[in-house]
Amino acid sequence: MNEMDEMDEMDEVIQEFIVESNENLDNLDNDLLALEEDPSNAEIMGSIFRTIHTIKGTCGFLGFGKLEKVSHVGENLLSKLREGELQLTKKRTTALLQMVDAIRQMLVCVEETKSDGEKEYLELIEILAALQIDDAEAEQGDTPPDAAPSVEAEFPEEEVKVKPIGEMLVSSGVATSAQVADAIKQQLDGNKAPVGEILVNQGVVDKGSVAKAVDKQSEAKSRAPAASAGSIRVDVNLLDQLMNLVGELVLIRNQVLQFGETFDSPVFSTTSQHLSQVTSELQEQVMQTRMQPIGGVWSKFPRVVRDLSQGCGKQVRLEMEGKETDLDKSLIEAIKDPLTHLVRNSVDHGIEMPEVRSANGKPAEGVITLRAYHEGGQVNIEICDDGAGIDPEKLKNKALEKGLISEDQAERMGEKEALNLIFKAGFSTAAAVTNISGRGVGMDVVKTNIENLGGVVDISSRLGEGTTMRIKIPLTLAIIPALTISCAGDRYAIPQINLMELLLLEGEDAKSGIENLHGVPVYRLRGKLLPLLYLNKELWNEEPAEDEEANNNINIVVLKAGELQFGLVVDEVNDTQEVVVKPLGKQLKGISSLAGATIMGDGHVAIILDVFGLADNAKLLSEATHQGEGVHGEQEVAEESEKVSLVLLRNPDGGRMTVPLSEVTRLEEIQRTSIERVGNEQVVRYRGQIMTLIDVFSLLPERRSPERITADAQKDAESVVAYQPAESSSVVQVVVCTKDGKAIGLVVDQVLDVAEEAVEISGESSRKGVSATAVIQDRVTEFLDVDEVIAMSKVKPDGQARRGDNNATMYI
């Protein structure tokens, strides 16, 4: 067992000791008083003795000397009382009670500082020792207990106990106990105001002294021992059951809400709204109980890093950010191993030897940073090192050597792709296989494990600067966002994390859009061939009816399983919703295409599909690994490396503009009616925050010549999409960008497409707000400079929004 574990275990022992002792001490108070009533009761006597004996023994073991001393003299006294050598007098009881209080105070101290404090309690020890002498002698003794300063007086009770306000007011002398009793009586009679307020209203005390008392009280509260009063231990199974019950409650709530819509009763609808609210809150809170900070897993890493770095002669410091980031208990367990592996890898492969670092002008000590934070309902975990980084060329050579890729593939491979080679099975980069890592098992396992949790892992690296592994996992496995679809009359849920986009082929497209590649159905998605799976065929082995298919629209759900993308043809796409994931019984565990089940709002069970399993069963995954061996594949991969994803936009004047997809957070349609005006800004409530809207095209200066405008208009008339002035529709199209953590909406006339294009910048900036121009899809397209547009929209000090020099009016 290593030192770190020992420390943790020690903490646990101490915590247990505190909780247990506090419980026992509470009983002890009562026992002592009961014993005073009935001094001959051997059973109570025995119980008291055992309690103190246990405390003494444990704190001796834990090394709390002072606590041990106090309990030791107490034990001696008790032992004599038990043997009948001494009688239990009032003085002895008082002294024993004082001892109980003293032990309590030391336990508080232990809990806060892990030591039993400075206080020696010498007087108390003296009193307890003196009381061990026979009664007759004690009476003559020169330390009458009354004269001894009481421990309670030295340690005002507020420090350990939270007193009620009334009691505090009485003790500070501003109110009498009769007045407080009267106030409490009023409360019992139904007055909901706190005691302090009632007293103020009656003119008994002034507000100031109540405020003072409340301050004191809250101070005491914060000091009250957390382990003993603020928390209790709960069986995890109980939490699981609670979670199930809440899930059930959510379903019933949904049914009630559905039912409530069918008849018109305001009372019922308010009640059901209330029910809905409470249920949601309950669900949230219960989920919260299962949350644990990730710091729990991380706590063993400093030791891992220390041992490893010493083992290989490196100097490594571990830094942690976001220890308190919560995630579901089940996930905490599940990510432990992958994380450990990644941290070990960082030490072993990432950080260089100190002399190498110094030679490269880096500090000899390397830094590994663990970072965790919540983002968009997911948890991000990053493992960064400031080491040598990974050389994609070396990776390629290694992979070539091992025969994992062909030479052609290696040549075509982009940097990103090359980095992802480390996730391939049977791949290891360490020159020598050490006992730490480098056996070529691991990274692929790490990736699989994380993907099994519904997460993704991503690697980025700069040569000479370091490597960052980024893991994204859902907050909880119990509830996930999912897309619900229908197929052959059944409903299914698909985890949102696998979802790329939705396609609807209508009319002519539905007939001719799906092509046949030697028996394999494919669809051309932005110039690339997307393999298609028919869900009904995959699950039920039923061929789609030929004629029926031709008449209807075709719904394709574009999914990704790791690197692979494929289209799933379904009958109907329904909506996205949060679903409670329930595991399948053991009868169904072996079916890899099914990830679980969930209960829909109407009480029906829907199956959650496993996208990886589906792809695997259809033999798509193995194809993906051989992808690029065919003639066409080669070209595609070669082109892909220089391609950029662009959002293509249309100006109200018909001109084309574009924003790189990397700068875009989302594309949204916003109801015109939901747009509000604050000062000169147009704002809209968006995902819990206020998003400023910027009308891009009215902001930009006019650029084109009149001839050009007519030419563009002609081109548009020829194009398939008929020109439709934005004013006429009830929604506006908004490109949402995130700047400094704030969402900013660029109002555009129309979002045309998201295209992957190999861009050749052909022109300089044509006007303010435009960074460059290029020919994309045979049209001159301006690259929108998002930062500049935002800067241009900034309201001037005089309150006038700065506009372009054209006279276009805001149309929203």
Added chain:
Amino acid sequence: MQLCTFKLGDYFFGVNVEKVQEVIRHQEMTRIPLANKEVRGLINLRGQIVTAVDLRLLLGLTGFSSSDEPMNIIIQDEDGAVSFQVDEIGDVLEVEESSFEYPPETLKGIARELIQGAYKLTDRLLLVLDAEKAVAMTA
């Protein structure tokens, strides 16, 4: 011993009541793709998802058709719950140990595994289903 009795085809069966969580009438089910044929679907039992197994098929009899509305006997074990679908639910019977007899050697196959024996009632035989084995058999 007390047995929860049920009808399965022409046979009269019983299962130890201690193994039975509850008995419910026919429930709507969600069919499960790619599953074994004796697995008929998933039932929402007050928020718990229960796999429904065609006990007729499991015992080598003709299975239920999709229009049948069998009753469910819910058997709980540590991994979750399984519902055995049967034709009809009978009473809970107290049986005499003395009337028990092991199945004859001529009983073969899966039935041999799952049928522990029979209680000789006055008018018919009450076959005893081994609930644990039956659940294990479905996995």
